[in-house]
Amino acid sequence: xxxxxxxxPPPPVGRERSKPDVFDAAPPMRAPVDNxxxxxxxxxxxxxxxxxxxxxxxxxxxIGLLRRDxxxxxxxxxxWIDQSAGDASLRWSLLYLLSEIGDSACRDLLGRQALRRIQxxxxxxxxxxxxSDFDELVSVMAIEGLGRLAKAGDAESVSxxxxxxxxxxxxxxxxxxxxxxxxxxxxxxxxxRVLPERERYLLGLRDANEDDLRVDLAHPAREKxxxxxxxxxxxxxxxxxxxxxxxxxxxxxx
Amino acid sequence: xxxxxxxxxxxxxxxxxxxxxxSCPQEFIDFVWDAYDFDKEDWDQGFGYWQACDLTRPLxxxxxxxxxxxxxxxxxxxxxxxxxILNWAGRFARENIDELDGRCAGTNPxxxxxxxxxxxxxxxxxxxxxxxxxxxxMRASTIIHEARHADWVGHDEDGNDSSWxxxxxxxxxxxxxxxxxxxxxNSSTAMKVAARQRANAILNRNFVEDPxxxxxxxxxxxxxxxxxxxxxxxxxxxxxxxxxxxxxAAWEQDVADGKWxxxxxxxxxLATPGAPVSAVARTPNxxxxxVVGNNGGVLTAAWxxxxxxxxxxxxxxxxxxATLRGSLVSAVSRSPTQIDVFVVDKNxxxxxAAWDKNVSDGKWxxxxxxxxxxxxxxxxxxxxxxxxxxxxxxVVGNDQGVYTASWDTSVAAGAWQGWTRIGALxxxxxxxxxxxxxxxxxxxxxxxxxxxxxxxxxxxxADGNWRGWWQIQSGTALPGSAVGAVARTPSxxxxxVVGGxxxxxxxxxxxxVADGKWxxxxxxxxxVATPGALVSAVARDPExxxxxVVGGxxxxxxxxxxxDVADGKWxxxxLIAP
Numbered sequence: 141x142x143x144x145x146x147x148x149p150p151p152p153v154g155r156e157r158s159k160p161d162v163f164d165a166a167p168p169m170r171a172p173v174d175n176x177x178x179x180x181x182x183x184x185x186x187x188x189x190x191x192x193x194x195x196x197x198x199x200x201x202x203i204g205l206l207r208r209d210x211x212x213x214x215x216x217x218x219x220w221i222d223q224s225a226g227d228a229s230l231r232w233s234l235l236y237l238l239s240e241i242g243d244s245a246c247r248d249l250l251g252r253q254a255l256r257r258i259q260x261x262x263x264x265x266x267x268x269x270x271x272s273d274f275d276e277l278v279s280v281m282a283i284e285g286l287g288r289l290a291k292a293g294d295a296e297s298v299s300x301x302x303x304x305x306x307x308x309x310x311x312x313x314x315x316x317x318x319x320x321x322x323x324x325x326x327x328x329x330x331x332x333r334v335l336p337e338r339e340r341y342l343l344g345l346r347d348a349n350e351d352d353l354r355v356d357l358a359h360p361a362r363e364k365x366x367x368x369x370x371x372x373x374x375x376x377x378x379x380x381x382x383x384x385x386x387x388x389x390x391x392x393x394x
Numbered sequence: 395x396x397x398x399x400x401x402x403x404x405x406x407x408x409x410x411x412x413x414x415x416x417s418c419p420q421e422f423i424d425f426v427w428d429a430y431d432f433d434k435e436d437w438d439q440g441f442g443y444w445q446a447c448d449l450t451r452p453l454x455x456x457x458x459x460x461x462x463x464x465x466x467x468x469x470x471x472x473x474x475x476x477x478x479i480l481n482w483a484g485r486f487a488r489e490n491i492d493e494l495d496g497r498c499a500g501t502n503p504x505x506x507x508x509x510x511x512x513x514x515x516x517x518x519x520x521x522x523x524x525x526x527x528x529x530x531x532m533r534a535s536t537i538i539h540e541a542r543h544a545d546w547v548g549h550d551e552d553g554n555d556s557s558w559x560x561x562x563x564x565x566x567x568x569x570x571x572x573x574x575x576x577x578x579x580n581s582s583t584a585m586k587v588a589a590r591q592r593a594n595a596i597l598n599r600n601f602v603e604d605p606x607x608x609x610x611x612x613x614x615x616x617x618x619x620x621x622x623x624x625x626x627x628x629x630x631x632x633x634x635x636x637x638x639x640x641x642x643a644a645w646e647q648d649v650a651d652g653k654w655x656x657x658x659x660x661x662x663x664l665a666t667p668g669a670p671v672s673a674v675a676r677t678p679n680x681x682x683x684x685v686v687g688n689n690g691g692v693l694t695a696a697w698x699x700x701x702x703x704x705x706x707x708x709x710x711x712x713x714x715x716a717t718l719r720g721s722l723v724s725a726v727s728r729s730p731t732q733i734d735v736f737v738v739d740k741n742x743x744x745x746x747a748a749w750d751k752n753v754s755d756g757k758w759x760x761x762x763x764x765x766x767x768x769x770x771x772x773x774x775x776x777x778x779x780x781x782x783x784x785x786x787x788x789v790v791g792n793d794q795g796v797y798t799a800s801w802d803t804s805v806a807a808g809a810w811q812g813w814t815r816i817g818a819l820x821x822x823x824x825x826x827x828x829x830x831x832x833x834x835x836x837x838x839x840x841x842x843x844x845x846x847x848x849x850x851x852x853x854x855x856a857d858g859n860w861r862g863w864w865q866i867q868s869g870t871a872l873p874g875s876a877v878g879a880v881a882r883t884p885s886x887x888x889x890x891v892v893g894g895x896x897x898x899x900x901x902x903x904x905x906x907v908a909d910g911k912w913x914x915x916x917x918x919x920x921x922v923a924t925p926g927a928l929v930s931a932v933a934r935d936p937e938x939x940x941x942x943v944v945g946g947x948x949x950x951x952x953x954x955x956x957x958d959v960a961d962g963k964w965x966x967x968x969l970i971a972p
Contacts, residue, residue: 160395160435160436160438160439160495160497161395161396161397161398161439161441161496161497161498162395162396162397162398162439162440162498163397163398163399163400163439163440163441163442163451163452163496163498164397164398164399164440165399165400165401165402165440165448165450165451166399166400166401167401168401168402168403168405168450170404185404185406185407186406186411188582188583188584189406189407189409189411189412189582189584189585190406190411190412190582191412191580191581191582191636191637192637195582196635196636200949224403226401226403226526227403227404227407228403228527228528229403229404229407229408229409229528229529230403230404230407232407232588233404233406233407233584236584236587267502267504267505267553268505268506268507268508268539268540268549268553268563269505269506269507269523269536269539270504270505270506270523271504271506271522271523271527272504273506273528273592273595274523274527274528274532274592276595277588277591277592277595280591280594280595281587281588281591284591288922291895291896291922291925292895292896292922293895310598310599311598311599312594312595312598312599315594315598315608316591316594319608323894323896323925324894324895325893325894325895341604341606344606345606345607345608346606346607346608347607347608347609347610348572348605348607348608348609348610349607350478350718350719350771350772351771352558352605352607353478353479353568353569353572353573354478354569355478355479355561355565355566355569356561357475357486357545358561359545359547359561359562361546361547361548362545362546362547364546365490365545365546368489368490369429369431369488369489369490369491369492370489371428371429371485371488371489372425372428372429374425374429374464374473374484375421375422375425377416377422377461377464377465377470
């Protein structure tokens with residue numbers, strides 16, 4: 141990992157795989173913080189993704205301040221979302237904050253995000269994870285935000301969630317909408333009416349328990365693997381930063 | 395060779411700001427560099443070999459994912475394959491992944507990773523969508539997914555797994571995410587919410603046969619708060635924070651202008667975030683609290699006004715039992731020198747242990763099985779004491795019936811008696827039964843039935859039989875919801891539940907009011923809590939009620955009722971800050 145590191149042997153001859161690529165880091169995307177609401181949102185995003193008492197306090201404080209003008213928060217969030225197509229985590233975090241604000245002034249934006257059409261690709265067959273999987277979570281966050289409003293008695297949020305169940309093509313979006321409607325106390329019969337018959341079972345899902353989540357390594361296929369790597373002792377986690385050689389971080393380069 | 399360009403998004407929103415300082419130390423980097431078989435030529439040319447802590451480059455973001463994979467378990471030292479996947483995910487990935495490479499894209503331009511496995515060259519490639527499209531914890535979950543492929547287990551249904559039982563890469567990934575949500579103590583709530591959503595999206599899409607379950611709310615943060623009163627002018631509450639720290643706050647009428655003080659962390663004990671804490675006040679100057687620690691053992695801590703300068707002592711293990719993390723330990727104090735605790739162990743056995751200051755040098759004794767009862771492993775036991783020599787316990791059996799057992803030093807030579815089923819009500823396994831002894835000769839129990847109705851049953855020493863169940867007015871709640879109950883006097887009962895709409899509701903019974911019929915349900919102001927959460931209720935005196943619940947925002951709230959204040963209306967909710 142150092143400049144003079146010679147641990148890496150050259151690739152074996154005849155290896156059928158891609159050659160090393162070149163990465164060019166573009167300037168980081170930055171949300172346009174140009175007013176007080178934007179500043180609060182930026183601070184809120186940072187706080188919700190940190191840990192500890194101070195972060196929790198900061199997060200609660202910022203959300204409390206944003207609640208003073210939820211309409212302004214929704215407007216700025218919409219602007220940022222429009223400018224952040226390539227940053228699903230940022231868009232998700234903004235909707236998380238709107239959900240925490242929990243005001244009906246945020247409903248329309250949450251509804252638009254919940255009902256938007258997601259680019260195909262995630263549903264492509266024969267493949268594992270896709271980039272659009274994370275875009276999908278932005279819509280799920282919006283659905284959960286609507287669920288929070290619906291649970292507090294907001295009838296229009298119930299209507300938007302019902303539209304999600306009716307219109308969204310993906311079960312991965314219909315199911316959280318069903319869960320939100322159930323949590324809001326909507327009668328099962330009313331949800332059944334908009335659910336395809338083959339998905340009525342979504343009304344009876346339970347929460348996973350620890351037994352469900354116990355994982356056994358056993359599988360017939362893995363028995364064929366001839367050997368597995370052995371690794372040395374793992375160092376304990378540390379928060380020391382000074383041990384990193386400067387060459388890795390700030391100097392050198394290519 | 396391809397050339398690609400990408401811009402890092404908000405470093406806070408992706409979690410890289412949180413994990414960056416953790417994964418930057420050279421010692422960690424050297425370890426993963428070897429353990430995951432990184433090669434320089436796969437990570438230079440801009441990928442970050444020369445900027446290993448630069449969070450705008452692929453390598454540093456990969457290191458963050460690996461740190462998350464390696465150190466998210468609270469007891470990360472235990473990498474046994476018998477432990478939850480959160481413990482051994484790093485070990486599994488290290489043993490199976492043969493070379494981790496950074497690339498622009500694979501043959502499928504939308505894919506975020508690819509593992510080549512089987513005879514011949516084996517490797518795992520990570521692409522731009524992995525580095526810049528997801529959060530740190532999701533990247534970690536991708537590594538465990540790919541590690542299962544590197545273990546030579548592919549998908550059996552065109553990119554999907556046929557079922558949960560197939561035990562493939564999607565199950566590994568969902569399980570890791572679920573345990574991350576449940577057990578990780580060094581990540582943020584927001585990242586856990588995203589992890590839950592991702593796990594459920596996979597359950598919705600990537601199993602041909604739906605497993606029939608989803609991953610529930612983040613931790614049990616929305617559930618566990620316990621309030622007790624040491625005397626008429628003092629209240630203490632206990633909860634486990636999102637970092638797993640066990641905390642307490644206190645209220646005293648004549649201190650700090652009657653404001654709540656705290657939260658203070660009780661020593662350095664760790665437990666599952668949001669899991670229940672039990673507390674008993676043996677005397678007005680003694681508090682004892684109980685939790686299930688991260689190893690599934692029972693832990694206790696104690697506070698005495700005049701010991702150790704009023705500082706908490708503990709945490710001490712009450713050895714000899716193993717239950718599931720996040721479970722409830724019920725505690726009862728029969729006298730100022732005696733405490734009894736109860737759990738359902740990991741095999742479903744219902745067990746008890748006892749402490750008596752004057753027996754065995756004040757050491758804990760047990761755990762003894764209570765008759766041959768069995769219940770949901772880690773499920774709650776509700777317990778109370780009608781007198782210094784009497785104990786009654788209640789559980790939901792595996793047939794969904796409500797069962798009780800009793801212990802009396804003067805009956806059957808002090809052996810436990812039971813289990814007796816109470817009526818025919820069926821409730822969801824794991825439901826916490828509300829129990830009250832309004833006199834030494836009366837027991838009242840409360841439960842939400844499988845149909846969502848809120849029911850009560852009663853026992854009286856005079857006839858010795860259980861009667862009921864009776865529905866309490868027309869109230870309903872989600873099946874599995876807990877019912878909080880308190881007796882203000884021998885002839886007054888108050889019960890509390892969080893309804894399906896998240897509102898906190900109460901109903902009341904007085905022997906001499908409305909012909910002894912239940913009155914209610916009334917909503918207590920406008921707080922929205924998590925449906926099903928326990929409302930912990932305390933009667934400091936016959937004319938006062940205090941209730942505690944975790945709100946939908948994860949904070950602890952309290953409300954109060956005083957017959958002589960505000961025309962006897964409920965007041966609150968007040969946030970017990972922060």
